[in-house]
Amino acid sequence: MTGTAAAAPKLTMRDRHRLLTRDHILTAGLAAFAERGYVAVTVDDIARRAGIGRATFYLHFDGKAAVLRELRNTAMAVWSQQDAPRGGPSGRPSIRAFFEKVVDFYTSAPQLYTALHQARAADPEFAAAHRATMEADVGEWIEVGAMPGATEAQIRLSVAMMYTMVDAFMHLWLIDGWPLDREAAIEAMTDALHATMR
Structure with missing residues (x-):
């Protein structure tokens, strides 16, 4: 060779x-x-x-x-399985790193977040594709053992919490213009998700 x-x-x-x-x-x-x-x-x-x-x-x-969809997929192509949050007692740093990356991603491309949010609300096909992405995350978390010992229902709850928190915080920041402290928001999301992933 x-x-x-x-x-x-x-x-x-x-x-x-x-x-x-x-x-x-x-x-x-x-x-x-x-x-x-x-x-x-x-x-x-x-x-x-x-x-x-x-x-x-x-x-x-x-x-x-x-x-x-292509704009979202292209922008997120740099993410890997290693970027996904991990559960268990020592998983908090990976959860925090995940939320830091998500917050930085959307605050650097607010127009993409706004369009994605509007599309999910107004376009049933786009909303269905978003739910399919969430389902894929549930399957991936099961496959890679992101939450050791967790049931599928627990993993599904954690994925739902993760998406809901990101959407709510990004909406407040980027659409409503509500001032929030970045570090405090990341800590709050980390604590909440970590509690469901133990």
Whole structure:
């Protein structure tokens, strides 16, 4: 074995153009959601901002919800299983680190949080996808033993608490503009979730 990695296949000009167009759509979508809100934005708004036609938009996405899902997934792609909170007596530091990362993520991209929140409230399909993500988290926590000795019902409660607290605090900060101390909020969420994950 020589130790050299296999060379990645070169992208064709067409592939690069397709990726660039997709990136323009995502950028346009985020700008449109930030300016007008998820509910008011149409596919035509996003396509116009991206400088493409409606047909080209639909070559890449099946609607504005798909654009928002891709924005969320792309932004969160840097997260790994190691970032997930862990239960048990020594799990508190991992829970705190998780909430720190979540708070920093959403406060650095408030327009993404706002659009996600609006989409869950107004779009049944998007809300169902959000619940599917929560269900996937329950399954993942069971698989990796995030809460040693916990039942599925206990894990489900902890996942629900985690999502609810993040949503409530982010809504207060980013939508209502209610001043909260970052450290105190992270400590409160950590204490509450840690209590359910013991």
